[in-house]
Amino acid sequence: LTQPGTMPMSSMSKEALIGTATLGVVFTVGVWIGKKYFHPHTLSSLLKSHKMKNDPLMNYVLDHSLREHSVLKKLRLCTLGHPKCEMMVACEHAQLMGNLARLINAKKVLEIGVYTGYNALNMALILPDDGKVIACDINEDYISIGKPFWKEAGVDHKIELRIKPAIQTLEELLTAGEAETFDFAFIDADKVNMDEYYERSLRLLRRGGVMAIDNVLWGGKVLNPDKNDLDTQSIHRLNEKIVQDTRVIVSMLTIADGVTLAIKI
Ligand code: SAM
Ligand code: CA
Known part of the structure; x- marks a missing residue:
């Protein structure tokens, strides 16, 4: 061996x-x-x-x-031992989001789809001490893998978990009067609801706030979306909508599996 x-x-x-x-x-x-x-x-x-x-x-x-924080690296390597490790965000993509969040002095971040929390930790590490990542997921087992690393990095107090379907969490935030208060949103949960996440995140973001949408190329499937493949259909429909959406300025990056950056005007 x-x-x-x-x-x-x-x-x-x-x-x-x-x-x-x-x-x-x-x-x-x-x-x-x-x-x-x-x-x-x-x-x-x-x-x-x-x-x-x-x-x-x-x-x-x-x-x-x-430039990966040592605890972030530990979490990445630990997550690679998990059978669903392909769900983890790419490290260079996470770093880009962290840099953008830093650039806009982000304090309040939405993470839609947490998994083991690589990006939740990445964001928490760059936020000020009173900053918050509202972390939405339905699977506590995945999150329990990441939690000890959040603690080890000393930033677990900045990550607020909401364990329920993300649409419900976003609706609750809107009802609680938190529209226009978020600086950054990362959409990375189930793909069929991408437009639901996009619309609600847009309302929650302040002007100048940044939304990053992951997997917009979906391994190239968006080039020829199968009518029975609901995930690809949903991603492709959102891509077609965003390019025309005058509420945002936009860039589609070919980093990782494709990332759209939509900045609220
Ligand atoms: N952003 C993560 C990271 O930093 O590595 C990766 C997220 S992973 C691609 C997708 C996550 O979305 C999974 O943890 C899954 O449990 C979660 N998810 C799936 N459907 C969901 C839903 N309806 N509401 C909230 N989370 C959901
Ligand atoms: Ca993803």
Whole structure:
């Protein structure tokens, strides 16, 4: 069996060593990340993540731009051991959002779709001490993986969890009079409700507030949306709407799985 590699600062492809064990024939293939061995059943999830592709240019980008807080890195590596790790936000994408939030002096952030909370932690780390991330998810099991890291980083008091369908949380925030009070919103939950999240987040954002919408390219499926594929249909419909939406200025970035930045005018 191969030896564990030592872990460089950034790119996952350098961190992963494909290991084989043989007894005449290959009987297992796994991955070492740092000191942790990943069983073959998690390997396919890992390989789906663009961070695991052996792309020298991507490695170069990460090596020359990623400034990842040590606890954030720990959470990323821990999440990579989870069977649904492909759901985690890309680290370079999270860093961009953190930089934008810093630029606009964000204090109040909406996270729609938390998973293990990589981006919730990323945002909490850059917010001032009285800043807040309102973190919306329906799955407490995923969140329980991230929580100890939020605590370790000393920013758990800035992350306010709302465990219920995100539409309900957004409606409650609007009813509570919080329209136009948020600085930043990240839409990254289920895809069929993307427009519901977009409309409500737009009302919750202040003028000049930034919305980031993830997975707008959906692995390229938006080029030819299957009429039975509701996720792709929903993403494509929202993409078509946003480009015409005069309430926002917009950029669609090809980072990760495609990210639209919509800034409220
Ligand atoms: N932003 C996360 C990160 O920083 O790694 C990744 C989020 S993951 C792609 C999507 C999350 O949306 C999952 O944790 C899932 O439980 C959650 N989700 C799915 N449907 C939801 C809903 N109706 N309301 C709130 N959260 C939902
Ligand atoms: Ca996503």
